[in-house]
Amino acid sequence: MIDLHSHSTASDGVLTPTALIQLAVAEGLQAIALTDHDTVAGLDEARAAADESGIIFVPGIELEIDWQPGIFHLLGLGLKDWTGPLRSRLVRVQEYRTTRNLRMVDRMQKAGIAINYDELIKTAGHHTVGRPHFAQVMHQKGVVASPQEAFDRFIGNGRPFYESKRALSVGQACATVHAAGGKAVIAHPNTLGIGWDELSRTLFRWKHEGLDGIEAYHPNNSLSDAHRFASLAEELGLIVTAGSDYHGIGRSNRRLGRSSGGRPIDVKFLDPFVEAA
Ligand code: AMP
Ligand code: ZN
Ligand code: FE
Ligand code: FE
Numbered sequence: 001m002i003d004l005h006s007h008s009t010a011s012d013g014v015l016t017p018t019a020l021i022q023l024a025v026a027e028g029l030q031a032i033a034l035t036d037h038d039t040v041a042g043l044d045e046a047r048a049a050a051d052e053s054g055i056i057f058v059p060g061i062e063l064e065i066d067w068q069p070g071i072f073h074l075l076g077l078g079l080k081d082w083t084g085p086l087r088s089r090l091v092r093v094q095e096y097r098t099t100r101n102l103r104m105v106d107r108m109q110k111a112g113i114a115i116n117y118d119e120l121i122k123t124a125g126h127h128t129v130g131r132p133h134f135a136q137v138m139h140q141k142g143v144v145a146s147p148q149e150a151f152d153r154f155i156g157n158g159r160p161f162y163e164s165k166r167a168l169s170v171g172q173a174c175a176t177v178h179a180a181g182g183k184a185v186i187a188h189p190n191t192l193g194i195g196w197d198e199l200s201r202t203l204f205r206w207k208h209e210g211l212d213g214i215e216a217y218h219p220n221n222s223l224s225d226a227h228r229f230a231s232l233a234e235e236l237g238l239i240v241t242a243g244s245d246y247h248g249i250g251r252s253n254r255r256l257g258r259s260s261g262g263r264p265i266d267v268k269f270l271d272p273f274v275e276a277a
Helices: 017-026 043-053 085-110 117-124 131-140 147-155 170-179 196-208 223-236 267-273
Strands: 031-034 056-065 072-077 183-186 213-217 239-242
Touching: 017 031, 017 043, 031 043, 031 267, 043 056, 056 085, 056 170, 056 267, 072 170, 085 117, 085 170, 117 131, 131 147, 170 183, 183 239, 196 223, 213 223, 223 239, 239 267
Parallel strands: 031 056, 183 213, 213 239
Antiparallel strands: 056 072, 072 183
């Protein structure tokens, strides 16, 4: 059993990179990828922990891509160098986010909601400031009765204080992943928000922009959809991957090493990421 998609406290996971690796070892995994959102901050710690325990570590990342109408997350798997061009690209991604956050704060202030950026930073702690922190602060201030109400009324997509942020294009993100020595794989393809026919055409186009694979197996996909994604990938000559998208106990009922239909992830999915160094 292995896992090619997981999160730590370096983004929105519950476990530290070390604790995540320890859990993977305890669960009997042979390999694990750490794929935090738009950051490589956890990779050095995870690699050190993996080296100590003997589990195979696959350095990764999950990048947000500019895409309508759904959600497009791109996994970079098997990264070899995360100090060069990838890091400078991530600094820019961080700037896009800060710009968006400041615009949202500004608009709320103008509408008479007393919220400021320092409070958001304090609430986020070591995490990147995102809309969940806006929701938390608005709840603390009594603007809304629950964080969810903040999304539903104010900051969810298309709501009055929602601001979109710039994100990477598919081509930019694939090139960045390749420059870091990794493979570019579409995460949870069901969130793209397009039908099967359009998906097939679109994947073909993205392949020409550098796409290497699809995460056909994800807990959000039924086993039959997963098989369908996998055969589509094979038709197009794309890699098939499988992951749990584990965020920690209490964050969902996902389990490390388990994907579509709760099935354990076969070690064969590791093959494309373990070429001789
Ligand atoms: P951001 O990256 O700052 O735009 O925040 C995105 C995060 O906000 C997502 O990962 C979700 O955790 C959360 N989120 C977005 N939309 C909603 C929603 N409608 N209801 C609850 N949480 C949401
Ligand atoms: Zn996440
Ligand atoms: Fe994702
Ligand atoms: Fe994820």
